Structures are given as structure tokens and as C-alpha cells.
Amino acid sequence: MLFDSHLHVVDRERLNYPWLEGAGALNRDSLYPDYAREAHRCGITDVLHMEVDVAPQDIEAETAYIQTLSRRPGSLIRGAIASCRPEEDGFADYLERVLANPFVKGFRRVLHVMPDDLSEDPLFRENLRRLAGSRLTFDLCVLPHQIAKAIALIDLNPDVQFVLDHCGVPAVKDGVSDLWKSGIAEIARRPNVVVKISGVVAYADPDTWTVETLRPFVEHSIASFGWDRVIWGSDWPVCTLGGGLATWVAATHALTSGCGDDERARLYQRNAKRFWNV
Template sequence: MLFDSHLHIVDRKRLAYPWLTDAGALNRDSLYEDYAREAKRLGIADTLHMEVDVAETDIERETDYVKSLSREPGSLLRGVIAACRPESTDFPAYLERVLADPFVKGFRRVLHVVQDDVSEGALFRENLKRLAGTRLTFDLCVLPHQISKAVALVDLNPDVSFILDHCGVPAVKDGLSESWSSGITEIARRPNVVVKISGVVAYADPDNWTPETLRPFVEHCIASFGWDRVIWGSDWPVCTLGGNISTWVAATHALMQGVSADERNRLYHLNAKRLWSL
């Protein structure tokens, strides 16, 4: 069974998504029921919703919306990774509200859509330290040239659990690069970082990739982090840029041929359940 740590739900009737205007094929509704129908057929038994960079005024409404979906019979939803703004003076009060809600499992602030100096700001870093000793994780979504910025955040917060999204967002269609490879090796030296095996199909040539295209990227991440610090995610609907969720699940199984059942289970669901105490 698979634990999907990275589902995006887009419902434009409920919430505002300013970035969708320039998102091409992703500028559409991507509803939970469409995901769940296929996910259940693929052996996905549990999922976490990943924030979708909604309008700032809708951040807490997004959590409430996903929570309402989780109450439906047979729902796969087990929690959310909520959006946040650590660069804001409002963050401490928001954190207190989140800590009172066990449905929220962690935070994400997408860093490749803002200036690099956002994550270097004193207030951002001070607020991130507030996660130490809490149950909340923090997802790092950065481009390869920004991995050094992510490393700096991790080094300042050794008691915070971080998750590097999408194998560090490699440009798969361009092939392996030294900057990505060395960045993965470096950030993996930090024991409080987990890598998410997700997203890579969206960065490949949509008309010309196979599991072997993805293999060097996936295997380098696993070799760098080890089997205890890898988790799996679909990145639906973004994964549909490279096929569909079924394509990515099939590619994952092909990439895991030859590994032990124990290693496969750690990637597929055991590590995620341990990370979020589920």
C-alpha cells in the first residue's frame, strides 16, 4: 500500500489561487473525488493534502475545506501540510492556532516563488525556530540552485524536521547536473531532513521519458538519504504534466524492482507514518 504525502486539491469555487492564471494546463479544478477514484485503484490507502499556495486570506479556509473532505465516509485524507508565512509578524499567533488542531501535520512555504532573501530574513528564521519541539514538520520546496539556502535553514534549526520536496526539483529533461547532485549529497548529511520521492515526472520531457530516465535522480536521493529518510508522494495533479497518477505509480514500482520488501515498505508507507505519528 502507498501513503501519498503530496496531494493537491484545487477547487476554484471554494478558494482563490492567484498563481493559476499563468499555470497553463494546471489552471483547472482538481477535485478530491477525481483523485480518490483513481488512487484507491492504485493501492493508495492514506494521503496528506499539501497546500496549494492559495490567496493568503484563504490559508486557514483551505485547511478547513480539506478537513471537511476528510470526514466523508471512506476518505483517504489523514491531515494537511498547511501554508504559512514565517516572514510575517502574525506567524506566532497562527502557529498557536495550528498547534491546537491535530489535523495539521506540518507547514510549507514554497521558496522558489519568492525572492531568495525571504528565507534569509531574521523574522523568517526566528519564526521557523518556533517549530522546534512541536509535532510539525516543514517542507522545503526549492530549485537546485537554492539548495544551499535550504541547508542554511536546516543548520539553524537542528531540532526541526524538514522534508525536501520533489527530489530537490531536478531538471530531469536536461539530465543530471553537478549542482543538483552535490546539493542532494550535502543536504542529506543533515539527519533532520527527509527527501520526498515525488514530482520528478513533471520535470521530464512529457513525450519522451521512461522509468530509466528517472532512475538516476531517484536512486541518488535514496543513496544519499538512506531508506529510513525517504517518503513517497504523487504530486497530483502536477504529476499529470508527465502522464497521470497511474503512470507515476507504475514508474515507481518499476524503479523499486530488485529492492527488498522492507526497503520498499519504508518508502511506500512506513517512514511517513512514523514521521507524522500516524
């Protein structure tokens, strides 16, 4: 059974997504019932929703919408990772509102499509320190050349729990790079970081990738972080760019077929439940 730590729901009738206009095949609705139908078939039992970089004025509305979905009978949704803007003055007040809502398990501020120096903004760093000692995690979605900046942010906040999304967003179609490989090994030395084994199918060549294409990225990430600091995620609907949810689940099982039952259980669900207290 799988705990999916990375579901995106896109509903253009309810929320605004400025980035979708240039998103090609992802510029469409990706609704929870469509995901849930396939997730049930794939053995997914629990889900966290990941923010979808909605327009700033819709950030809290997105959380409210996902919380409504979680209340439907039989819903798989157990919580949400909410969007945030640590570089803005209103973050402290927003944080107080979020802390009052146990449905929100953490934050993410998209960084891989932002200027490299955003995380170096003094207000950004000051506001991130406010998460220290709280129950809220902070997801890092960064490109390989940005891992050094992520490490600097982590080192400034040793009491904040970070999550590295998508194995560090490697360019799978181009093969393993020294930059990515060394970056993963270095960021994994920080004990307050876990890594999501997620998203990699979207970065592979959609027509030619196989399990062996993905293996070095998944295995290096797990070897670097260890079995107690790895978490699985689908990155639906982005994973549809590389074959879809069922394809990624099947690849995950193939990639871990030689592992022990306890190791698979930690990756598949146990670590996530412990990490977010779900």
C-alpha cells in the same frame, strides 16, 4: 500499498489561487473525488494534503476545507500540510491555532517561486525556530541553486524536522547536473531532513521520458538519504503533466523492483506513518 504524502486539491469555487492564471494546463479544478477514484485503483491507502499556495486570506479556509473532505465516509485524507507565512508578524498567533488542531501535520512556505533571499529574512528565521520541539514539520520546495540556502536554514534549526520536496526539484529533462547531485548529497548529511520521492515526472520531457530517465534522480536521492529518510508522494495533479497518477505509481514500482520488501515498505508507507504519527 502507498501512503501519498503530497496531494493538491484545487477548488476554484471555494478558494483563490493567484498563481493559477499563469499555470497553463494546471489552471483548472482538481477535485478530491477525481483523485480518489484513481488513487483507490493504484493501491493508495492514506493521503496527506499539501497546501496549494492559496491567497493569504484563504490559508486557514483551505485547511478547514480539506479537513471537511477528510470526514467524508471512506476518505483517504489523514492530515494536511498547511500554508504559512513565517516572514510575517502574525505567524506566532497562527502557529498557536495550528498546534491546537492535530489534523495539521506540518507547514510549507513555497520558496522555489519566491526571491532567493526570502529564507534569509530575520523574522522568517525567528518564526521557523518556533517549530523546534513541536510535532510540526516544514516542507522545503527549492530549486537546485537554492539548496545551499535551504541548508543554511536547516543548520540554524537543528531541532526542526524538514522535508525536501520532489527530490530537490531537478530539471529532469536536462539530465543530472553536478549542482543538483552535490546539493542532494550535502543536504542529506543533515539528520533532521527527509526527502520526498515525488514530482519528478513533471520535470521530465512529457513525450520522451522513461523509467530510465527518472532512475538516476530517484536512486541518488535514496542513496544519499537512506531508506529510513525517504517518503513517497504523487504530487497530483502536477504529476499529470508527466503522464498522471497511475503512470507515476507504475514507474515507482518499476524503479524499486530490485529492492527488498522491507525497503519498499519503508518508502511506500512505513516512514510516512512514523514520521507524521498517522
